[in-house]
Amino acid sequence: MVIRSVFDDVDIPGQSIYDFLFAGLTEAELGRTAFVDGTTGARTTYREFVAQVDAAAAGFAARGLGPGDVVALHSPNSPAFGVVFHGLLRLGVVVTTVNALANGAEVARQLTDSGARTLVTVPPLLPAATAGAEAAGLAAGDVVVLDGDREGAAGHASLADVVGQGRGAPLPDVSFDPATHLAVLPYSSGTTGRPKGVMLTHRNLVANVVQNAALGLRADDVVPAVLPFFHIYGMTVLLNLALHVRAALVTLPRFDLEQYLRVIAEHRGTYLFVAPPIALALAKHPLVGSFDLGSVRAMMSGAAPFDEKLGHAVAARLPGCRVLQGYGMSEMSPVSHTTPFERTDISPGSIGLLLPNMTAKIVDPATGAEITQPAEGVSAPGELLCAGPNVMVGYLGDDEATAGTIEPDGFLHTGDIVTVDAGGAFWVVDRLKELIKYKGYQVPPAELEALLVAHAEIADAAVIGVPDEEAGELPKACVVRAAGSSITADEVMAYVAGKVAPYKKVRLVEFVDAVPKSAAGKILRKELRR
Template sequence: MSESSVHSSVIRSPHPDVEIPDVSLYDFLFASLDDADLGRVAVVDGPSGAATTYGELRDRADAVAGAFAARGLGVGDVVALHSPNVPAFVAVFHGLLRAGITVTTINALASGREVAKQLESSGARALVTVGALLPAAEAGADAAGLAPGDVVVLDGADGHPSLVELLAGGHAAPDVAFDPRTHLAVLPYSSGTTGLPKGVMLTHRNLVANVLQTEAFLPLASDDVVPAVLPFFHIYGMTVLMNGAVYQRATLVTLPRFDLAEYLRVVEQHRATVLFVAPPIALALAKHPAAADRDLSSVRILMSGAAPFDEQLAAAVGRRLPGARVLQGYGMSEMSPVSHVVPVDRPDVSPGTVGMLVPNMLARIVDPATGEPVTQPAEGVSAPGELLCAGPNVMVGYLADEQATRDTLEPDGFLHTGDVVTVDADGAFTVVDRLKELIKHKGYQVAPAELEALLLTHPQIADAAVIGVPDPESGEVPKAFVVRAGDSALTAADVQEFVAEHVAPYKKVRAVEFVEAVPKSAAGKILRKELRAR
């Protein structure tokens, strides 16, 4: 492919570029707080109603920074944050970043085995968790070689320091210096386009850029109220909900888990204005009779992301929320995460598309078979091809995995998404398929390779393969194809119970089929297409 053909096929955002300041995420969000902001409510604990103002949030973040600095942690160190959505998450997250520490967020549903793997992979020197998650946290920390004193339990637990104890020292936030363009702010774990979970290296500049890139499409204001049920440990919740709302001085109402009745209560009671959801929540809002009995008239925007959201579901949600714009966005952890959004001021753009490129973003579409460029048409819709994106929000690479980084990032900075898309003449993209093997279950990523590796540790399993199968409520569920060892009498229930003991609930195998052999290529690669064809 010639260099000229590559450049001619580059698709640019229809919006002008935004200027990205060369500052840390903490300074970007908190340095501009004025007197009017200090008394404004930043975070409300959904279950209790306890409120934290912006002034209190900043002071707590500073105190957290001082406390961890006093423990000898700072620039170059990694600390794991393992918590559901609670107000303290926001203060601790930004306090760690204020101290120059890199934060690796761990899924609140992770098993002890999964916690240990992420602690070891990221090199975390401490773990911050909550009492409800302590069994998995303790098991993981112990396996990774962390001492009990290195495990901070926000709400307190015997044998571990609590947040109150840490802050009692009254240590001032340290003076730190680092380059926001290169210093890692966060290390979320993603399976990328394929394979096992990998640490996604995102800098302060990556996160600052993505907040500003999404602002143009999703204008929040200081009088907006945003229920925060999408987890902050996930990049969608971290950037779009937490950081985006803080930047705009909106009010977050945290919910530690999704419960429809509680979610509806919060929306109604707090007069929520902007809902960020994944498709399963949108489905509940559209179809569950409980939603019909609530006053949801305060909602002005519903944004769905993290998994495919079709036009029919968008229309059904719109009927339940007649005063709201129903939108969709697209992204991945490797892009901090947002690359595309349906603009709030473009009713002509179907919510069944993932919208337009956000500012400062470039895209290419290539034929996955030939690598030839697919051009944006002057009218109508393009041919399908793999989406590649470039912009200031694209990751540095995968932690300690040069091969995976090279496989995903082109030398010119374009990132392979693994998704097959089309683009129309107006610049609206639609996801039509995906090259990658990841299973998307309720917005969570499930790597087949991870489940396969686990299954192969079972003494009665000779071979195994996992694929995603469609499910109307959760998008996809993992299905295992299992080859029994010898004359084993292993049952499907045995397989499901074994997996459930070792993984987070969203990774559970929901269906099992016993086969004589797993179909593989000459190179030994599992032929998932053949399994899907069954």
């Protein structure tokens, strides 16, 4: 049974993301605040922001970049991130966003796989960025630093240098088909395996912004932007959606609870986009009571499962705040479900309703039979499959993984087990996919397992997620020692920590006699979770 959205379909403009967001700006909108730098207080109007975007586009064009080229953007949140991101998209360049916590080897892997010609970063991330760039064969001149005046950035072009190169030059006349031309290439493990490049077109991004109108974001909203723009959630739902409705974004480079609360209070933040660990802090941390958060009218949680009790706890702590939940994955640009702002009858534990223009199936993973949406009550559980204009083209250079994720009829496997009720509200009740979500970040078990078994004192290993109230899940390694080895849990954790980004670290270790596997060699993770 195909389940259809309760919303009417919406029109999706056939424009590039740049034209969609900025071509229709009115004189009044140009004077509105687009960005506030949460660390300095500096404000940027829409007029100033678009001028900076155009100047960056001209500068990157002067460096020889154009449609189809790939540029890696490796930076925490700042107004300059938005300038570079949209300047590159204006040129038809494909932007692959790199996690700000990635180490040199991880940066190199993404640069190589994506075919990036240039890496844009910030001075604090230069050690990992330059190590990755060198390993991927990029020259020092191919690394651009957003703030070139900072210590440690010597020898690299700055964004100011790039803009200077394009100063006075006309913007290139770029033409491409938004329906097929790639815009961004974030990396995701999907339902299983190592990170893969998710190919998203301009139409994918435009569609998901239009589809998310149900969130009720308004021009008078002030949005504290702490969720990273390099993550598809921050990219679409914070950066692009806020710009589309002409709201103001207050950027923060990382999550620090006291700083976050101060920004909300000082700038009168109205709409919070969070992951569950931030929601938990808002519900329970004593610091919250020290700040005036009365301006907050809504909080949307995504990126990881959100407990109904936690939703009620946040609502109790922030009177007048509407607590909502959404659902998605990078492969869907990313949102497929959300709780409409006005639907107070939907539990905060539900992931909400299918977005406009979307359809879904719920399939019994054991039999492949499609599960029917009931006329009353709640359906039986099954794997969620989704189709719509926001679904990716596929995985870069991996036809096998693409075919295993997207069915011939266009339905994408999510790997999550859901139920649906008669009114069209969905709940996530389990997960087929192996991916671990640590504080909203994706931790692919296969990547850690490959690292572990490369250790001379480890014969075999499997990694699973263990529920944790604060983090969502903790990566736990189940390790088989090599013959004669006496390696300790602390040594295992230190070994992994030295080779991965901080969020990917193994947090728990259990030594086992053997890793349970199927006849086909697939790790039986459910047995390890018992």
